[in-house]
Amino acid sequence: xxxxxxxxxxxxxxxxxxxxxxxxxxxxxxxxxxxxxxxxxxxxxxxxxxxxxxxxxxxxxxxxxxxxxxxxxxxxxxxxxxxxxxxxxxxxxxxxxxxxxxxxxxxxxxxxxxxxxxxxxxxxxxxxxxxxxxxxxxxxxxxxxxxxxxxxxxxxxxxxxxxxxxxxxx
Ligand code: SF4
Ligand code: SF4
Numbered sequence: 001x002x003x004x005x006x007x008x009x010x011x012x013x014x015x016x017x018x019x020x021x022x023x024x025x026x027x028x029x030x031x032x033x034x035x036x037x038x039x040x041x042x043x044x045x046x047x048x049x050x051x052x053x054x055x056x057x058x059x060x061x062x063x064x065x066x067x068x069x070x071x072x073x074x075x076x077x078x079x080x081x082x083x084x085x086x087x088x089x090x091x092x093x094x095x096x097x098x099x100x101x102x103x104x105x106x107x108x109x110x111x112x113x114x115x116x117x118x119x120x121x122x123x124x125x126x127x128x129x130x131x132x133x134x135x136x137x138x139x140x141x142x143x144x145x146x147x148x149x150x151x152x153x154x155x156x157x158x159x160x161x162x163x164x165x166x167x168x169x170x
Contacts, residue, residue: 015097024055026051032051068095114152116148117140118140
């Protein structure tokens with residue numbers, strides 16, 4: 001059960017410091033999720049739920065939530081929202097807020113990029129791709145193991161991987 005007496009009722013102002021529409025207009029219709037490709041990800045992004053969490057002031061839960069980083073920045077949600085809420089901008093604002101709150105924060109998608117070359121592991125949708133007449137694995141780095149190894153070697157030179165190597169396993 002969520003205890004709203006402990007909620008930060010100013011969270012929405014803190015997060016939405018830049019122009020990202022007025023999230024108070026969100027009436028939780030879910031249209032933004034219906035066309036969101038990241039809603040089908042292994043760790044699904046439910047942008048409607050994130051908007052709700054901001055509005056309810058669920059600070060601790062939002063800080064732990066890695067799903068804003070699953071967004072593939074297609075902006076479909078912004079075109080679909082009937083209330084002009086700009087859910088995509090909300091997701092970006094949450095990311096910035098998370099990293100401001102915790103400088104050591106390493107998003108889930110960072111480790112996935114390291115392991116697979118993609119923010120969303122493409123091999124997980126092999127069956128869907130096959131049903132659409134597409135090759136199971138797309139002709140990206142996911143298909144070429146040697147290139148992925150070179151990519152990982154390059155990332156190992158970055159501070160984020162060097163300082164947190166326990167999180168970046170091949
Ligand atoms: S911009 Fe992000 S949140 Fe919006 S529909 Fe695209 S993937 Fe989903
Ligand atoms: S489409 Fe707009 S109004 Fe509907 S849930 Fe998403 S953000 Fe809220």
